[in-house]
Amino acid sequence: MSKPLIKPLLAATLLASLASSVFALEYRSTARNGVILYDAPQESSTKRFVLSANIPLEILAEQGNWLRVRDRDGTLAWLTKADVSSTRYVQVNRLAEVRKDAAANSALLFKVERNVVIELLQDTRTGWLKIKHRDGAIGYIRIEDVWGA
Incomplete structure (x- = not known):
């Protein structure tokens, strides 16, 4: 890499990292x-x-x-x-499936209706959220099926 490109590349990298933190x-x-x-x-x-x-x-x-x-x-x-x-909850967007594990082929535990509010226990950063239903059941739901995560 030639020297004239290093500064613009570093500046672009810095701006990209700042933008990602600003829009979190x-x-x-x-x-x-x-x-x-x-x-x-x-x-x-x-x-x-x-x-x-x-x-x-x-x-x-x-x-x-x-x-x-x-x-x-x-x-x-x-x-x-x-x-x-500071306790986090998410709101279900549409009829959604809650699975035993964070995988689409995992056992279905139950379904949750639209607008139901469920406690968010963990964002697995894999597209799945670990949640707790108000009746105490714990499972995993797809992040696109809820709002507030």
């Missing part, structure tokens, strides 16, 4: 029932809607004690940091 998605879930989402980061602003516990939200920005979030439908709103939990 962050999700959290509502901490309790009755979480209020607002139009602006202040309690005197218009209340948009109220969420149940464990609803996954994408974190877009932080401003003081407030978080700008997006829900599965793309709705943007604000809520207080105290209203989110």
Whole structure:
């Protein structure tokens, strides 16, 4: 490799690594029932809607004690940091199969209906998520079958 190409190549590599970290998605879930989402980061602003516990939200920005979030439908709103939990949940997009292991040919444990919220235990980084159903059953679901991971 000739010397004139080294600096541009290093710059391109650095920019690519920065871009991947800048665009990493962050999700959290509502901490309790009755979480209020607002139009602006202040309690005197218009209340948009109220969420149940464990609803996954994408974190877009932080401003003081407030978080700008997006829900599965793309709705943007604000809520207080105290209203989110570090325990992660995902929301099922469509009727989905939960398998015993992280493989399509693994035994089918059960199916989950659209909109069901399930606890996220682990992202295997293989396209499968280890999840826990509210009845205690643990298995693996395809990442494309859920929102919030």
